[in-house]
Amino acid sequence: xxxxxxxxxxxxxxxxxxxxxxxxxxxxxxxxxxxxxxxxxxxxxxxxxxxxxxxxxxxxxxxxxxxxxxxxxxxxxxxxxxxxxxxxxxxxxxxxxxxxxxxxxxxxxxxxxxxxxxxxxxxxxxxxxxxxxxxxxxxxxxxxxxxxxxxxxxxxxxxxxxxxxxxxxxxxxxxxxxxxxxxxxxxxxxxxxxxxxxxxxxxxxxxxxxxxxxxxxxxxxxxxxxxxxxxxxxxxxxxxxxxxxxxxxxxxxxxxxxxxxxxxxxxxxxxxxxxxxxxxxxxxxxxxxxxxxxxxxxxxxxxxxxxxxxxxxxxxxxxxxxxxxxxxxxxxxxxxxxxxxxxxxxxxxxxxxxxxxxxxxxxxxxxxxxxxxxxx
Amino acid sequence: xxxxxxxxxxxxxxxxxxxxxxxxxxxxxxxxxxxxxxxxxxxxxxxxxxxxxxxxxxxxxxxxxxxxxxxxxxxxxxxxxxxxxxxxxxxxxxxxxxxxxxxxxxxxxxxxxxxxxxxxxxxxxxxxxxxxxxxxxxxxxxxxxxxxxxxxxxxxxxxxxxxxxxxxxxxxxxxxxxxxxxxxxxxxxxxxxxxxxxxxxxx
Numbered sequence: 253x254x255x256x257x258x259x260x261x262x263x264x265x266x267x268x269x270x271x272x273x274x275x276x277x278x279x280x281x282x283x284x285x286x287x288x289x290x291x292x293x294x295x296x297x298x299x300x301x302x303x304x305x306x307x308x309x310x311x312x313x314x315x316x317x318x319x320x321x322x323x324x325x326x327x328x329x330x331x332x333x334x335x336x337x338x339x340x341x342x343x344x345x346x347x348x349x350x351x352x353x354x355x356x357x358x359x360x361x362x363x364x365x366x367x368x369x370x371x372x373x374x375x376x377x378x379x380x381x382x383x384x385x386x387x388x389x390x391x392x393x394x395x396x397x398x399x400x401x402x403x404x405x406x407x408x409x410x411x412x413x414x415x416x417x418x419x420x421x422x423x424x425x426x427x428x429x430x431x432x433x434x435x436x437x438x439x440x441x442x443x444x445x446x447x448x449x450x451x452x453x454x455x456x457x458x459x460x461x462x463x464x465x466x467x468x469x470x471x472x473x474x475x476x477x478x479x480x481x482x483x484x485x486x487x488x489x490x491x492x493x494x495x496x497x498x499x500x501x502x503x504x505x506x507x508x509x510x511x512x513x514x515x516x517x518x519x520x521x522x523x524x525x526x527x528x529x530x531x532x533x534x535x536x537x538x539x540x541x542x543x544x545x546x547x548x549x550x551x552x553x554x555x556x557x558x559x560x561x562x563x564x565x566x567x568x569x570x571x572x573x574x575x576x577x578x579x580x581x582x583x584x585x586x587x588x589x590x591x592x593x594x595x596x597x598x599x600x601x602x603x604x605x606x607x608x609x610x611x612x613x614x615x616x617x618x619x620x621x622x623x624x625x626x627x628x
Numbered sequence: 629x630x631x632x633x634x635x636x637x638x639x640x641x642x643x644x645x646x647x648x649x650x651x652x653x654x655x656x657x658x659x660x661x662x663x664x665x666x667x668x669x670x671x672x673x674x675x676x677x678x679x680x681x682x683x684x685x686x687x688x689x690x691x692x693x694x695x696x697x698x699x700x701x702x703x704x705x706x707x708x709x710x711x712x713x714x715x716x717x718x719x720x721x722x723x724x725x726x727x728x729x730x731x732x733x734x735x736x737x738x739x740x741x742x743x744x745x746x747x748x749x750x751x752x753x754x755x756x757x758x759x760x761x762x763x764x765x766x767x768x769x770x771x772x773x774x775x776x777x778x779x780x781x782x783x784x785x786x787x788x789x790x791x792x793x794x795x796x797x798x799x800x801x802x803x804x805x806x807x808x809x810x811x812x813x814x815x816x817x818x819x820x821x822x823x824x825x826x827x828x829x830x831x
Binding site for chain 1 (some may be wrong): 668728730731733734735736737738739741744748752753754782826
């Protein structure tokens with residue numbers, strides 16, 4: 253049985269004086285927010301501050317004691333919960349893939365319940381897996397336990413998109429991943445966000461993530477909304493001490509001109525290094541096996557550049573060597589000043605660089621990431 | 629001298645008794661387990677009763693049925709049934725209720741209704757536990773069905789008791805060996821079915 257398409261696009265989401273109490277304690281206390289269509293709003297705050305509760309109210313997993321929530325001026329309490337939830341994509345930190353279903357069945361479940369035919373479901377699943385950079389023919393028939401954490405989280409995103417919902421709720425989607433993988437997925441998510449063209453409400457406890465991904469950031473504390481604004485607004489006009497301490501602007505900014513690359517290096521792990529003589533086919537399977545998106549191509553000991561998994565997957569000639577497809581990136585000594593290196597990278601439009609220690613590769617420098625570390 | 633014919637006819641009686649009791653106990657236990665999932669108080673009463681029935685020694689259960697129902701095949705079915713309910717109810721209930729909360733939360737969040745959550749999340753999650761419960765119930769049924777020969781259920785127990793009374797080893801073995809073979813055969817067959825029905829998602 254198909255449920256009604258409630259909205260094709262989001263024009264506005266409004267929370268008006270929303271309050272929820274558990275016993276005598278406020279879970280959220282008189283929260284009012286206006287979210288525009290197409291916006292990515294990030295809720296951040298200490299645990300227990302009410303950010304997840306606010307998110308879960310929007311798909312009625314939690315219902316408010318008082319106040320109203322309007323989507324496109326419709327009061328969501330007047331909508332049927334099942335229909336509402338099928339019009340909203342939902343991604344959670346623990347992912348919650350069903351272990352007894354294959355990846356394809358996991359992604360296609362809601363479509364199946366909505367009465368789509370098998371062909372249509374299969375096409376959609378294939379499209380979505382490719383969209384999140386998991387080759388569909390390799391992943392469709394696997395079970396969740398055969399996937400790494402990062403791959404599972406990609407499936408989690410694909411699954412949330414199956415009904416092409418105009419609104420996505422994401423509850424700490426990258427929270428359980430290790431730092432390098434988290435950065436990769438943030439980077440990727442940042443890139444596909446444009447293509448998605450969706451309104452997204454996103455909960456995190458990681459201020460770097462908030463600065464990197466959010467259009468606006470809503471800071472919650474003790475069940476209340478303290479401040480909502482762009483990164484600049486929060487940094488330059490924090491509403492109170494608490495906001496200032498979260499965005500923590502005072503310390504690092506002043507020392508920007510003295511920072512060296514080694515202060516902001518992302519250390520290299522040897523699994524990233526691939527020999528240039530490898531053919532594309534085996535490089536792809538190696539990278540998928542290791543759950544990495546980029547590989548460093550080396551000729552024995554010296555790094556030549558990088559290849560990206562997404563590019564390799566698109567190559568027709570899978571026999572050729574990866575050394576022929578290397579993308580050169582700059583490399584800097586770890587004692588070089590950060591500001592001058594960033595300028596060089598910005599001029600040439602590079603999004604990453606090698607960091608060398610005593611003539612050997614020791615890590616990466618990501619300008620976006622370095623910047624958000626500096627301001628975060 | 630025990631003829632092959634005698635062994636076969638007693639084995640057939642035994643199988644009828646055992647399989648019939650197994651099917652009835654599954655039919656009774658499953659709804660009780662599902663009911664317990666959605667009504668805490670009902671669940672409490674069911675578990676208390678099943679635990680009680682399990683705590684009473686097997687032979688006492690068999691004996692207690694006689695003043696209430698007399699002797700024969702059906703009283704034997706009831707006596708065995710009382711002991712076989714608990715493992716199926718308990719395992720089914722545990723399988724259905726101990727689902728990873730994040731899966732339930734997610735199922736809720738994408739708009740599955742209560743029935744769909746049962747069908748697509750809880751039940752598949754519970755299959756291994758349910759099968760284990762049924763297997764264990766069968767072992768109990770098979771052994772108590774020997775005892776119920778005492779109250780006139782017939783079957784392999786009859787041969788064994790006759791043998792015990794007459795110090796006739798041949799008769800004892802003629803009853804005991806088929807009973808053991810049935811237990812082993814059921815275990816093998818059921819493990820096969822279990823493998824077929826539960827997908828190979830567990831390592």
